Amino acid sequence: MRYSGFKVIKEALTGHKGWKPVWRDPEPKPHYDIVIIGGGGHGLATAHYLAKIYGHRNIAVIEKGWIGGGNVGRNTTIVRSNYLLDGNEPFYEFSLKLWEGLEQDVNYNAMVSQRGIINLIHSDAQRDAFTRRGNAMILNGADAELLDAEQVRKEYPFLNFNDARFPIKGGLAQRRGGTVRHDAVAWGYARSADGFGADIIQNCEVTGFRIEDGKCLGVETSKGFIGAGKVGCAVAGNSGRLMGMAGMRLPIESHVLQAFVSEGLKPVLPGVITFGAGHFYVSQSDKGGLVFGGDLDGYNSYAQRGNLPVVEDVCEGGMALMPMIGRARLLRMWGGIMDMSMDGSPIIDRTDIDGLYFNGGWCYGGFKATPASGHCFAHLLARDEPHPTATAYRFDRFRTGRMIDEKGMGNQPNLH
Amino acid sequence: MIINHPLLGSRDSSEFVYLGDASLIDRPDWQAEHAAEAFYDYAYLRDNPAGEHRELWFHEGGDRSWLVVTRNTVTHEISKVELARDVARAQGRSK
Numbered sequence: 001m002r003y004s005g006f007k008v009i010k011e012a013l014t015g016h017k018g019w020k021p022v023w024r025d026p027e028p029k030p031h032y033d034i035v036i037i038g039g040g041g042h043g044l045a046t047a048h049y050l051a052k053i054y055g056h057r058n059i060a061v062i063e064k065g066w067i068g069g070g071n072v073g074r075n076t077t078i079v080r081s082n083y084l085l086d087g088n089e090p091f092y093e094f095s096l097k098l099w100e101g102l103e104q105d106v107n108y109n110a111m112v113s114q115r116g117i118i119n120l121i122h123s124d125a126q127r128d129a130f131t132r133r134g135n136a137m138i139l140n141g142a143d144a145e146l147l148d149a150e151q152v153r154k155e156y157p158f159l160n161f162n163d164a165r166f167p168i169k170g171g172l173a174q175r176r177g178g179t180v181r182h183d184a185v186a187w188g189y190a191r192s193a194d195g196f197g198a199d200i201i202q203n204c205e206v207t208g209f210r211i212e213d214g215k216c217l218g219v220e221t222s223k224g225f226i227g228a229g230k231v232g233c234a235v236a237g238n239s240g241r242l243m244g245m246a247g248m249r250l251p252i253e254s255h256v257l258q259a260f261v262s263e264g265l266k267p268v269l270p271g272v273i274t275f276g277a278g279h280f281y282v283s284q285s286d287k288g289g290l291v292f293g294g295d296l297d298g299y300n301s302y303a304q305r306g307n308l309p310v311v312e313d314v315c316e317g318g319m320a321l322m323p324m325i326g327r328a329r330l331l332r333m334w335g336g337i338m339d340m341s342m343d344g345s346p347i348i349d350r351t352d353i354d355g356l357y358f359n360g361g362w363c364y365g366g367f368k369a370t371p372a373s374g375h376c377f378a379h380l381l382a383r384d385e386p387h388p389t390a391t392a393y394r395f396d397r398f399r400t401g402r403m404i405d406e407k408g409m410g411n412q413p414n415l416h
Numbered sequence: 417m418i419i420n421h422p423l424l425g426s427r428d429s430s431e432f433v434y435l436g437d438a439s440l441i442d443r444p445d446w447q448a449e450h451a452a453e454a455f456y457d458y459a460y461l462r463d464n465p466a467g468e469h470r471e472l473w474f475h476e477g478g479d480r481s482w483l484v485v486t487r488n489t490v491t492h493e494i495s496k497v498e499l500a501r502d503v504a505r506a507q508g509r510s511k
Binding site: 244251300342399413 | 430462464469489
């Protein structure tokens with residue numbers, strides 16, 4: 001069933017009796033060409049691109065809970081491609097271009113909104129760094145615009161420009177950045193993959209891998225053994241746990257990151273504002289809530305909830321940046337588990353086990369990467385070679401010293 | 417989270433800085449034959465368990481001692497706190 005304006009009108013006139021379930025709920029077959037573990041954004045996107053671009057039909061996505069119940073439903077919905085380093089920027093720009101065509105590609109309204117993102121500048125040194133970053137973005141085909149304080153003031157007159165510690169001196173804007181309705185991303189990819197014949201199997205937990213003579217033959221699950229020509233893991237947050245079942249140790253720690261949403265307000269924030277110096281960023285959802293967040297709690301965690309010191313820190317950042325936020329009441333807060341890698345960049349690579357492939361280490365930048373991550377992982381699974389924009393995301397970069405460390409923090413995952 | 421410091425009693429975790437897995441105490445011998453491999457393992461690979469985790473916390477806002485805290489990464493419950501110095505000495509380190 002294709003969605004269209006015509007279809008909506010027709011259903012409105014006929015009592016909405018023609019809508020059907022958006023994907024099937026199949027039992028697993030004994031064997032698939034490719035099994036993807038993890039029914040989040042990245043896993044479902046992988047299935048979509050495997051089917052649509054690479055022509056694979058005999059594939060399955062297995063998910064221990066329900067699809068979209070993990071980090072794709074827990075992030076703050078921001079998309080952007082404002083990276084500096086060669087290993088990253090072409091990949092994230094590829095992702096932003098895929099976002100721009102996503103709704104037509106999957107025939108699903110994901111509310112892609114290119115409302116723009118501004119990183120605030122507070123000092124000369126920061127302006128130099130952001131100028132360099134903006135130039136790197138432009139060299140890679142992205143858009144970037146350096147703003148002075150007056151230009152920022154015109155768009156966001158309510159910000160605290162004269163803060164004693166971090167006065168606002170300008171910003172680096174990416175107009176093509178913005179927000180996307182995260183749940184609809186999972187549902188849109190799931191519906192598309194299902195339409196191509198991929199099986200999406202929910203409530204099916206992987207309990208182990210069947211590995212013989214260095215080759216992965218399939219996965220043991222709560223619904224029995226599922227054989228597979230190739231197995232792809234896309235379970236960021238739980239990568240350490242899953243790959244541990246295959247006997248692998250990863251250059252990854254799991255950390256909790258909290259996010260917050262206020263009560264619904266009238267439109268006040270036209271785009272996304274990041275206040276890196278104060279560990280705070282904010283946007284406004286179409287429903288009206290201010291969606292904001294800050295830093296990691298900073299300790300290893302699988303708990304999907306954080307502690308109060310970080311709540312205080314984030315709210316202080318918000319008060320420093322836009323004091324009027326103090327008038328809004330906090331509606332909800334929650335936590336998600338991040339695969340924090342040792343250099344702050346992801347991994348999309350083969351493993352030493354034949355037929356076992358890995359996608360993870362997304363730190364807290366996984367949502368914006370969803371389309372390119374799926375596309376590149378599908379490319380790797382289908383062709384056994386990395387996609388041209390993802391060649392740097394190798395496991396062995398830690399061994400060989402080819403780190404992609406945007407923040408220059410070294411092997412301290414809670415600081416990336 | 418409240419960390420029960422062996423010398424100072426109950427302290428709020430926000431007084432501390434977190435480093436990571438307590439295996440970071442066991443720095444490899446740089447003169448050993450396979451030192452490069454051992455340092456790769458030491459610096460970059462982690463067990464990253466869901467459950468009990470032994471980890472290093474530094475009391476930066478206090479007496480500046482290093483602690484080994486045993487904490488559950490699923491519930492955040494802290495079951496044991498030791499001075500890192502004692503842990504290292506028990507493993508045969510002299511200083």
